[in-house]
Amino acid sequence: MNHTENHKFSLTTPLYYVNGVPHIGSAYTTMVADAIARFHRLQGKSVLLVTGTDEHGQKIQRTAAEENVEPQVHCDRIVESFKSLWDKLDIKYDRFIRTTDPQHKQIVNEFFARVWEQDDIYLDRQQGWYCVSCEEFKEERDLIEDHYCAIHTNKQAEWRDEENYFFRLSKYQQQLEKLYESQPDFIQPASRRNEVLNFVQQGLKDFSISRIDLDWGFPIPIDDQHTIYVWFDALLGYITALLDPDQAPTLDNALAKWWPIDLHLIGKDILRFHAVYWPAMLASAGLPLPSKVFGHGFLTKDGLKMGKTLGNTIDPIELVDRYGADAVRYYFLKEIELGNDGDFNETRFINVLNNDLADVLGNSLNRTLGMLKKYCQSTVPQLSSADFSSDHPLKSIGMTLGDRVVQAYENLQVSQACTAVLTLVRAVNKYIDDSAPWKLFKQEQHSEVEQILYAVLESIRLSAYLLSPVIPSTSSKIYQQLGFDWDFNQEQENSQGAFSTHSNWGELPMSKALGQASPVFLKLELPSKD
RNA sequence: GUCAGAGUAGCUCAGUUGGUUAGAGCAUCGGACUCAUAAGCCGAGGGUCGGGAGUUCAAGUCUCCCCUCUGACACCA
Numbered sequence: 001m002n003h004t005e006n007h008k009f010s011l012t013t014p015l016y017y018v019n020g021v022p023h024i025g026s027a028y029t030t031m032v033a034d035a036i037a038r039f040h041r042l043q044g045k046s047v048l049l050v051t052g053t054d055e056h057g058q059k060i061q062r063t064a065a066e067e068n069v070e071p072q073v074h075c076d077r078i079v080e081s082f083k084s085l086w087d088k089l090d091i092k093y094d095r096f097i098r099t100t101d102p103q104h105k106q107i108v109n110e111f112f113a114r115v116w117e118q119d120d121i122y123l124d125r126q127q128g129w130y131c132v133s134c135e136e137f138k139e140e141r142d143l144i145e146d147h148y149c150a151i152h153t154n155k156q157a158e159w160r161d162e163e164n165y166f167f168r169l170s171k172y173q174q175q176l177e178k179l180y181e182s183q184p185d186f187i188q189p190a191s192r193r194n195e196v197l198n199f200v201q202q203g204l205k206d207f208s209i210s211r212i213d214l215d216w217g218f219p220i221p222i223d224d225q226h227t228i229y230v231w232f233d234a235l236l237g238y239i240t241a242l243l244d245p246d247q248a249p250t251l252d253n254a255l256a257k258w259w260p261i262d263l264h265l266i267g268k269d270i271l272r273f274h275a276v277y278w279p280a281m282l283a284s285a286g287l288p289l290p291s292k293v294f295g296h297g298f299l300t301k302d303g304l305k306m307g308k309t310l311g312n313t314i315d316p317i318e319l320v321d322r323y324g325a326d327a328v329r330y331y332f333l334k335e336i337e338l339g340n341d342g343d344f345n346e347t348r349f350i351n352v353l354n355n356d357l358a359d360v361l362g363n364s365l366n367r368t369l370g371m372l373k374k375y376c377q378s379t380v381p382q383l384s385s386a387d388f389s390s391d392h393p394l395k396s397i398g399m400t401l402g403d404r405v406v407q408a409y410e411n412l413q414v415s416q417a418c419t420a421v422l423t424l425v426r427a428v429n430k431y432i433d434d435s436a437p438w439k440l441f442k443q444e445q446h447s448e449v450e451q452i453l454y455a456v457l458e459s460i461r462l463s464a465y466l467l468s469p470v471i472p473s474t475s476s477k478i479y480q481q482l483g484f485d486w487d488f489n490q491e492q493e494n495s496q497g498a499f500s501t502h503s504n505w506g507e508l509p510m511s512k513a514l515g516q517a518s519p520v521f522l523k524l525e526l527p528s529k530d
Numbered sequence: 531g532u533c534a535g536a537g538u539a540g541c542u543c544a545g546u547u548g549g550u551u552a553g554a555g556c557a558u559c560g561g562a563c564u565c566a567u568a569a570g571c572c573g574a575g576g577g578u579c580g581g582g583a584g585u586u587c588a589a590g591u592c593u594c595c596c597c598u599c600u601g602a603c604a605c606c607a
Contacts, residue, residue: 199603335542337543347541347557348556351557360570362567367565369566374565426555429569434571436563519566521567
């Protein structure tokens with residue numbers, strides 16, 4: 001592993017459309033992004049996690065009109081609900097970009113100018129059926145009866161006949177194909193990559209980047225009769241977000257430090273915008289391309305698609321209020337393989353958390369601290385890795401765990417990282433039962449007891465450390481009960497270099513005396529069905 | 531219709547280049563223990579690995595056909 005390069009890591013969530021309060025899908029993406037960001041910070045890198053909101057477009061304009069408020073007022077309200085949810089979920093974002101931020105307009109204009117200079121934008125006439133909910137022109141075949149949209153079956157598409165500005169996407173066909181070939185990791189997972197390849201191979205058409213009859217958005221710089229298409233505007237938010245708060249809003253400033261982005265984390269529904277349109281736009285403007293676009297799967301509830309019509313949506317705010325951030329994070333990160341569709345089932349949710357976090361992880365710490373108090377006056381034996389043979393049941397797992405977990409996080413396999421850690425914690429419980437320190441204590445085999453308790457506590461510490469990107473609060477409680485003055489929700493001033501000791505088994509000196517033990521994760525209960 | 535991907539215990543999933551009685555976690559049932567959040571440990575039941583045919587000494591793993599699901603693309607209305 002190369003530690004000399006890669007000091008920085010930048011990643012984005014989508015800029016969420018503020019048509020309504022955040023739904024569970026947005027929360028899911030953001031939790032994943034946060035865990036990835038936390039993992040990189042843990043390693044001592046400087047990290048920029050970008051999230052934000054996409055606020056322009058006809059859909060917003062109309063929603064606001066229905067509410068009888070100015071679009072900006074509507075957006076301000078919704079934005080608050082996003083920020084408050086991220087807060088509740090312990091999301092540590094570095095930038096929250098709103099496409100209505102004043103500096104964004106400057107970036108969009110400058111970017112537009114670059115693309116214009118390349119002769120990649122032209123005016124043409126567009127006729128067709130337009131779905132406002134999709135903000136897209138639809139082919140006749142994409143519509144169902146009476147020109148209702150196949151995606152928004154309650155919305156009728158509108159006939160439009162207008163002049164629009166187009167982006168010369170077709171010009172970038174070959175360049176994109178080369179990109180996908182030379183950078184096979186650019187689109188992940190592989191199944192999604194195939195879809196994109198398939199799509200691109202059939203030939204790219206130019207796409208329109210402006211609308212008329214729309215006020216809510218930025219005007220096209222050279223023609224204020226037109227408004228910039230919401231997607232063109234939104235994607236550029238990733239660049240605007242990179243500006244430091246006090247910097248002048250120029251492309252050069254924005255791109256200076258964090259560009260290109262290492263990872264765009266998105267849902268599979270917006271893959272085409274990120275994997276096709278976006279790199280083409282950037283190429284046109286002469287900018288380097290992001291390293292990776294990862295399109296994750298969708299969530300179902302009890303095996304069914306979620307939707308307003310079925311009335312089976314999950315409210316992330318309600319969920320986190322009821323069960324807490326760590327519980328929600330853990331379920332979605334551990335129980336769902338990133339990239340696959342995943343299911344939410346409340347009984348499974350309760351079972352997983354109570355088992356993994358309360359019974360296995362939490363209880364292993366609790367029972368051991370109990371013994372430490374009774375058998376060792378709460379004083380941790382000062383041992384280290386060298387005092388254990390390499391085939392010791394816990395050391396043998398712990399020695400390689402750090403590397404395996406790092407590998408998993410780097411491959412965005414958070415679920416596998418959790419599973420690997422849980423293997424150690426399960427081994428801890430078995431080891432305690434197998435070695436029965438309570439018997440040894442009665443036989444006055446004190447040094448054996450100390451050995452056992454040290455090995456157990458060190459294993460739990462390591463587990464907590466490696467799980468901290470996923471369950472920061474629980475990990476913090478464990479660290480604190482182990483005597484470390486440490487909070488995984490705060491930037492650690494000494495985090496530089498900490499990773500190499502903390503991520504290894506038996507290399508970190510333990511604090512000597514421990515305080516009061518108390519359960520780090522309380523069991524959850526299903527709400528009563530009244 | 532075309533092209534991908536998937537179909538393995540009640541649930542969520544692992545199963546390397548084909549090789550001994552198909553694994554894990556949860557759930558269910560039983561047992562012994564007591565340090566602990568009535569947790570943990572040990573054990574049991576539970577699978578014709580979607581169906582069928584074939585290749586092979588040997589197939590969950592390879593080939594062909596079929597069924598189901600998901601996605602992308604396309605066509606017809």
